[in-house]
Amino acid sequence: MAATETDFTNALTPRYMAWYSFTRNPTAIIGALMVISVVVLAVFAPLIAPYPEHVGAAVNFRARHAAPDWTYWLGTDKVGRDILTRVIFGFRISLLLVVGVLAIAVPIGSALGLLAGYFSGWTEKIITGFTNVMLAIPPLVMALAIGNVLEPNLVNAMIAITLLWWTWHARLVYRVSKSIASEDFVEAARLAGASHWHILTREILPNCISVISVKTTLDAAFVILFGATLSFLGLGVKPPTPDLGSMVADGRQFLPEMWWGVLAPGFAIFYATLGFNLLGDGLRDMFDVEV
Amino acid sequence: MSELLKVDGLDVSFHTYGRRLHVLKDVTLAIPQGGRVALIGETGSGKSVTSKAILGTLPGNAKIESGRILFKGDDVLAMPRGKRDALKGTAFSIIMQDPLSSFNPVFRIGRHLDDVMRFADLRLGNRSSTAERRQRIFEVLRKVQLADPERVCAAYPSQLSGGMRQRVLIALSLLHQPQLLIADEPGTALDVTTQDEIMKLINRLVAENGLSLLMITHNLGVVRQMADEIYVMRHGEIVEHGPLSEIFSRPRQAYTRQLIDAIPPLYGANVTDQEPAAGDAIVEIDGVSKVFEDRPLFGRGHRHVAVNDVSLAIRRGEVFGLAGESGSGKTTVARMIMGLIRASDGKLRIDGKPVEEQRGSAAFRRKIQIVYQNPGTSLNPKRTVGQTLRVPLAFAGMRGKAVEDRIRELLLQVDLPDHYVSKYPHELSGGQKQRVAIARALAADPEIIVLDEPTSALDVSVQKNVIALLTRLREELGLTYLFISHDLSLMRNFCSRIAIMLRGEIVEAGEPRQVFETPEHPYTRALIAAVPVISDEEEKRKPAVSDEDRRRYLVDTAA
Numbered sequence: 001m002a003a004t005e006t007d008f009t010n011a012l013t014p015r016y017m018a019w020y021s022f023t024r025n026p027t028a029i030i031g032a033l034m035v036i037s038v039v040v041l042a043v044f045a046p047l048i049a050p051y052p053e054h055v056g057a058a059v060n061f062r063a064r065h066a067a068p069d070w071t072y073w074l075g076t077d078k079v080g081r082d083i084l085t086r087v088i089f090g091f092r093i094s095l096l097l098v099v100g101v102l103a104i105a106v107p108i109g110s111a112l113g114l115l116a117g118y119f120s121g122w123t124e125k126i127i128t129g130f131t132n133v134m135l136a137i138p139p140l141v142m143a144l145a146i147g148n149v150l151e152p153n154l155v156n157a158m159i160a161i162t163l164l165w166w167t168w169h170a171r172l173v174y175r176v177s178k179s180i181a182s183e184d185f186v187e188a189a190r191l192a193g194a195s196h197w198h199i200l201t202r203e204i205l206p207n208c209i210s211v212i213s214v215k216t217t218l219d220a221a222f223v224i225l226f227g228a229t230l231s232f233l234g235l236g237v238k239p240p241t242p243d244l245g246s247m248v249a250d251g252r253q254f255l256p257e258m259w260w261g262v263l264a265p266g267f268a269i270f271y272a273t274l275g276f277n278l279l280g281d282g283l284r285d286m287f288d289v290e291v
Numbered sequence: 292m293s294e295l296l297k298v299d300g301l302d303v304s305f306h307t308y309g310r311r312l313h314v315l316k317d318v319t320l321a322i323p324q325g326g327r328v329a330l331i332g333e334t335g336s337g338k339s340v341t342s343k344a345i346l347g348t349l350p351g352n353a354k355i356e357s358g359r360i361l362f363k364g365d366d367v368l369a370m371p372r373g374k375r376d377a378l379k380g381t382a383f384s385i386i387m388q389d390p391l392s393s394f395n396p397v398f399r400i401g402r403h404l405d406d407v408m409r410f411a412d413l414r415l416g417n418r419s420s421t422a423e424r425r426q427r428i429f430e431v432l433r434k435v436q437l438a439d440p441e442r443v444c445a446a447y448p449s450q451l452s453g454g455m456r457q458r459v460l461i462a463l464s465l466l467h468q469p470q471l472l473i474a475d476e477p478g479t480a481l482d483v484t485t486q487d488e489i490m491k492l493i494n495r496l497v498a499e500n501g502l503s504l505l506m507i508t509h510n511l512g513v514v515r516q517m518a519d520e521i522y523v524m525r526h527g528e529i530v531e532h533g534p535l536s537e538i539f540s541r542p543r544q545a546y547t548r549q550l551i552d553a554i555p556p557l558y559g560a561n562v563t564d565q566e567p568a569a570g571d572a573i574v575e576i577d578g579v580s581k582v583f584e585d586r587p588l589f590g591r592g593h594r595h596v597a598v599n600d601v602s603l604a605i606r607r608g609e610v611f612g613l614a615g616e617s618g619s620g621k622t623t624v625a626r627m628i629m630g631l632i633r634a635s636d637g638k639l640r641i642d643g644k645p646v647e648e649q650r651g652s653a654a655f656r657r658k659i660q661i662v663y664q665n666p667g668t669s670l671n672p673k674r675t676v677g678q679t680l681r682v683p684l685a686f687a688g689m690r691g692k693a694v695e696d697r698i699r700e701l702l703l704q705v706d707l708p709d710h711y712v713s714k715y716p717h718e719l720s721g722g723q724k725q726r727v728a729i730a731r732a733l734a735a736d737p738e739i740i741v742l743d744e745p746t747s748a749l750d751v752s753v754q755k756n757v758i759a760l761l762t763r764l765r766e767e768l769g770l771t772y773l774f775i776s777h778d779l780s781l782m783r784n785f786c787s788r789i790a791i792m793l794r795g796e797i798v799e800a801g802e803p804r805q806v807f808e809t810p811e812h813p814y815t816r817a818l819i820a821a822v823p824v825i826s827d828e829e830e831k832r833k834p835a836v837s838d839e840d841r842r843r844y845l846v847d848t849a850a
Contacts, residue, residue, distance in 0.1 A: 014717060020308040184669035185679075187631070188728075192683035192735060193656050206673035 018286045028282020034275025042091040049088045054081035057240040065258050075260035077250060083260060086242035087268045093154065093243045094272060097227040098220045100158045101165055106216050109169025110208065114200055117177030128174065134167045139226065147235035154237045157230045161223060172215055172291065173208055180207050210287035218280035218291065221273040228269050244269050295503045296322040296345065296471055301358035303344055314340050316527045322471065322503050329506040329518030333750040337527040338507045342473050346385055347375055380411045383471035384464040389480055390456035394448035400459055401444030404428045408466050435462045436492060454485040461493065472497065473505045482616035483777065487821035490516055509750060511554055512823025515539065523547050539825060553755040557780040557807070557824050558832040564804055565787035570607030573739060573771055574628060577602050579637030581623050597623045599795040610765070610772040612786030614779060620795040621775045625741045628773065629661055653687065660732035664744040666724035670716040676727050677712030683734040701730040705760060722753035726760065733764070739771045747778065758785055779822045783807055791815050813840035
């Protein structure tokens with residue numbers, strides 16, 4: 001090795017730089033803690049919630065519409081069930097929805113975007129055209145239609161959201177993969193005889209991962225919000241399963257006297273959404289990508 | 292001569308990601324009144340940081356640890372903010388490096404110039420009217436040889452050529468008659484002929500207006516034309532300084548000597564002549580043209596003739612150089628030979644068979660491979676050296692231990708140690724990355740390698756090593772090179788045959804000795820004459836260029 005070529009082995013690694021900027025970004029850390037708390041509450045709900053029996057069709061008329069006190073920290077609803085318990089279990093439904101939607105929408109959207117960005121010509125035209133058509137459908141109208149045609153329940157709400165959600169990922173990944181596909185290293189791989197599959201999964205996809213993960217985190221917030229909207233409109237989970245959106249809808253009838261019935265689930269939606277948004281913003285700064 | 296600017300024991304450190312980088316160590320330099328001083332060094336040596344410290348434009352994470360910067364005896368570092376800002380543009384000003392990104396594309400040139408002038412006037416407390424400023428701007432534009440200031444002012448940055456933009460940048464720095472001009476690699480992004488014009492212009496401006504010049508560059512040929520005194524920087528330290536003639540003829544430091552030796556000579560005793568190859572033609576190109584057309588849905592499309600009726604033959608075992616300035620079509624020719632784009636017209640044959648029939652086949656991959664200009668973009672940042680090298684081997688059907696052995700062999704061939712297989716590109720220097728790129732091209736075991744400006748992104752000393760490696764590989768493996776470059780002095784020494792391209796056509800071809808000693812085409816003469824060289828002897832042996840030819844081929848810079 002020639003003496004003049006500087007040794008770069010001690011250079012800052014991207015991983016170190018990303019971790020450094022993440023740990024020095026207070027909002028990202030707060031967001032991460034909020035998300036972790038939501039996940040912990042949801043996963044360990046039966047252990048944490050004070051009245052796990054209030055999740056189902058329990059009735060406790062003696063304590064109905066109780067204001068928050070030391071027995072029921074966040075008060076009770078119209079049949080006397082503990083709202084804190086139901087909010088904690090409500091997180092479960094929200095996260096289930098997030099996982100269900102994103103586990104399908106993200107891979108499909110990313111795969112289509114990847115294909116459209118790498119292959120030009122008709123593949124690109126058809127995929128981007130179809131994506132644009134899907135983007136033109138108002139999500140709420142689509143969900144209402146599906147909810148009315150099929151039975152309104154969690155799975156159908158999930159299907160409705162998924163059907164539209166992949167489009168955003170397709171668009172984003174399309175943009176990124178198109179720019180990466182024109183890089184020299186992709187051409188070099190092709191000249192080395194690499195297959196399309198290899199180029200898509202080994203050369204282009206790894207360079208899209210940071211964008212996809214940031215977008216997915218930000219998406220989680222929107223899915224929670226959208227899921228709550230659907231169940232607020234009565235298209236989500238069926239009672240008595242606790243769901244943040246339908247709890248707001250239930251409590252709404254008793255406003256303004258029984259304010260706790262709306263405030264607790266409303267705040268829970270706000271808390272989860274904000275957590276994912278802050279985390280997503282933090283990741284975006286950390287990976288230095290545009291979403 | 293009194294000192295206009297003196298930098299005394301300057302220490303600067305950067306704080307990034309919780310680490311402290313000591314980038315300038317005890318830098319001391321002096322610029323005399325009316326003197327021309329050059330600061331030379333390779334990438335990362337701290338040249339630009341020095342100029343930024345003088346100008347007061349260091350980024351926020353930089354800290355001046357100690358030292359003084361004296362301008363006419365006053366320490367600018369101790370000055371209050373306002374007083375220091377008032378020096379910008381009037382005491383010293385900078386000629387920017389990149390003629391394109393220095394302009395905001397949505398504003399007209401006139402607006403850029405007027406803004407700078409207006410704010411400088413405000414800082415100095417002068418009141419000026421738009422019309423009066425316009426007069427002053429026109430005057431400065433004429434000074435930088437832009438003949439039609441009105442048109443230049445009304446143009447958007449993208450409507451001007453690179454040379455014209457560079458001239459406007461020079462005009463920007465001259466708006467307020469500064470006493471010290473700092474030129475940070477001016478013209479590096481431009482073609483040699485344009486760069487030559489810019490150098491001459493700066494030189495004249497400095498001489499006519501009695502300015503002092505601080506020239507920051509890595510190009511020693513440029514230094515010879517533009518400086519009287521030289522400071523050599525390395526790793527943030529000044530390792531040597533002295534008058535130009537002394538540094539060039541009797542460098543004291545090994546590092547300086549190494550820098551000077553790394554520059555390929557254009558003429559003289561040190562020039563290497565490559566043996567002409569006697570083999571049969573392996574690449575034959577016959578009357579090839581390439582027209583880029585776009586046909587929009589509405590309106591008339593554009594037609595751009597990138598390559599026009601080019602014929603050439605590359606013999607087995609030779610280094611064929613394709614020279615030309617940007618936009619001359621040399622890369623397009625190479626991409627057609629590689630089968631990456633189709634020719635609009637004409638025949639391309641490799642080993643007697645048309646490229647069209649072979650492209651994409653495994654046999655064709657063993658014929659021809661490419662090394663790209665920028666190793667930063669030709670290696671996937673998310674893949675290790677080993678993973679990158681495995682691709683061509685795996686797709687050639689190699690499996691298991693054979694792959695590992697071959698990777699080790701390839702790394703050995705390009706002088707990289709074994710353990711580099713697990714390194715990512717960001718852990719490598721530019722030269723090491725280019726070695727990996729060469730190893731990848733070798734992996735397919737090709738007969739021909741297209742070298743698309745393989746060293747233009749590297750420092751000269753690294754370039755020398757890479758060229759030595761390429762020469763050795765050619766001898767060991769019997770390779771044929773198609774070498775694309777705009778660096779004529781490098782091509783003089785490395786190529787066994789060379790062709791000069793101008794606007795899509797080959798204007799001259801032959802063995803380097805003959806082309807450089809007796810260039811026939813006026814463009815070739817103009818091109819060779821513009822190459823910056825490091826000795827007077829070489830300067831004298833350059834071909835003469837008549838003013839008429841200069842006008843004919845170098846028109847676009849001055850408008």
